[in-house]
Amino acid sequence: MKKYDVVIIGAGVIGCAIARELSRYQLNIAVIEKENDVSCGASKANSGIVHGGFDAKAGTRKGYFSRRGNRMYAKLDEELHFGYLECGSLVLAYNEEDYQKLLDLKANGEKNGVDDLQILNREEVIAMEPHVSEDVKHALYCPSSGVTSPYELTIALCDNAIQNGVDVFLNTEVVNIDLDKDGEHDFRIVTKEEIYHADYIVNAAGVFSDRIAKMLGIDDFYIIPRKGEYILLDKKQGHLAQHVLFQTPSHKGKGILVTRTYHGNLMLGPNAQEVDTRDEIGTNEDVLKYIVDTARHSVPDFDMRFMLTSFAGLRATSSTHDFIVGRSKVPGFIQAAGIESPGLTSSPAIAKYIADELSQSGLELIEDPSFNPNRPPIIQKQDKDIVCLCEQVSKSEIIDALSRGLYIDHIDGVKRRTRATMGSCQGHRCREKVATIIAEYHGIDKEEVTLRGKGSFELPPREDRMFWKKLNQSED
Ligand SMILES: Cc1cc2nc3c(=O)[nH]c(=O)nc-3n(C[C@H](O)[C@H](O)[C@H](O)COP(=O)(O)OP(=O)(O)OC[C@H]3O[C@@H](n4cnc5c(N)ncnc54)[C@H](O)[C@@H]3O)c2cc1C
Secondary structure, three states: OEEEEEEEEOOOHHHHHHHHHHOOEOOOEEEEOOOOOOOOOHHHOOOOEEOOOOOOOOOOHHHHHHHHHHHHHHHHHHHHOOOEEOOOEEEEEOOHHHHHHHHHHHHHHHHOOOOOOEEEEHHHHHHHOOOOOOOOOEEEEEOOOEEEOHHHHHHHHHHHHHHOOOEEEOOOOEEEEEEOOOOOOOEEEEEOOOEEEEEEEEEOOHHHHHHHHHOOOOOOOOEEEEEEEEEEEOHHHHHHOOOEEEEOOEOOEOOOEEEEOOOOOEEEEOOOEEOOOOOOOOOOHHHHHHHHHHHOOOOOOOOHHHEEEEEEEEEEEEOOOOOEEEEOOOOOEEEEEOOOOOHHHHHHHHHHHHHHHHHHOOOOOOEOOOOOOOOOOOOOOOOOOEEEOOOOEEHHHHHHHHOOOOOOOEHHHHHHHHOOOOOOOOOOOOHHHHHHHHHHHHOOOHHHOEOOOOOHHHOOOOHHHHHHHHHHHHHO
């Protein structure tokens, strides 16, 4: 029987941040994840922006956590080396109505504690971002916004949690939860593989968090999945946006942004579309066309011949339109549910809050003197043994990535950890070599190494490739 003080369901950025936070204490902790790696949900497919905290409405949970989370990133990156750049953001205004929205955003941000906001005129904007549209008249500048690599953050949090004694179970889907004894926190967490026992549960299951809550009869919220699609361009286009460039927000959300990524690519997106399924993350040609057209209002001259790929993520929008965090009506069952944007930004602050909520529920938090907050970086450039020419990733980096405590037998897992296969050839030249290294490392047949899980080599061609070809024909 596997018995834990705390079981966290879901290994996205929220579950992993909570696991790492709790690993400071003398506790038995497990993370249970249904996919074959951490960061397979929203945490791998988002804008990667560490928001300044001016957009989330003051007085909401999102407003409360986003600024606090933002302020924690620099130290977190010093400890975990996942990659964070405080590049600043601009909300672009094209007319008087937009300008009023900038004033509203500034006032809202100040209520959230964002004390570095400035309204810039056109000349000031152009001096900072020479490639923005001629139609831009003003911008709201937030120097403390930044960009990060969301999956590298999630992996780093998990690596560090494992270093500090947390057990992580991948490929393990929670199918039911019940209470062993009335009135006491003795949960039985039933998975397809095993039964786990825990005194406390943290529900960090993203778009599935309402289903997990329902297993214990909690039905006071539901999740409406909202898809967001993106286009990623080569690093050769990264110079077109040195900051995160937002358009003014609407009732649909923050709108289409143009941004450099942490690693220097140019990224466009996302849209926001409610969807019926919770696992369909394909991209759609019409949506991609809309993203390109809308992004050109911010930066007109990006070159779509440099498109690398498209991808999509699902926001876990809750019916309460806010994060659901903290104690629930079932004693010992703690929610970290419905964490849509700015959840990535908020994650370190949410993790601290959840630890506090667990303590308030009776969990004794005794500091573990052996806790080590530092996790060495994986991505260290080497000159020899280069496997991925585009991103200059060496064999020793791949082996380092495979030896951090999780069993990774898929190419995407190596990609998220090292960037191998992520460059301009998108893995055409190095995928086979990466598969060979994975097979050798684990002592398995190369045929057992998959792209991103069973059956993934047989996936149909992605629509983005066709889109890329068609668009280039029409632009040439
Ligand atoms: C399009 C888009 C853009 C965004 N942009 C930003 C941004 O720029 N900045 C920002 O701050 N935030 C952004 N966000 C929000 C951010 O990505 C999320 O808030 C964050 O990733 C949520 O993390 P999570 O751990 O709650 O969810 P997830 O990452 O989805 O993790 C939940 C995990 O639970 C697992 N799980 C579910 N059910 C079970 C089960 N039964 N058993 C076991 N495991 C289970 C899933 O497999 C998954 O791995 C964006 C989100 C999207 C979709």
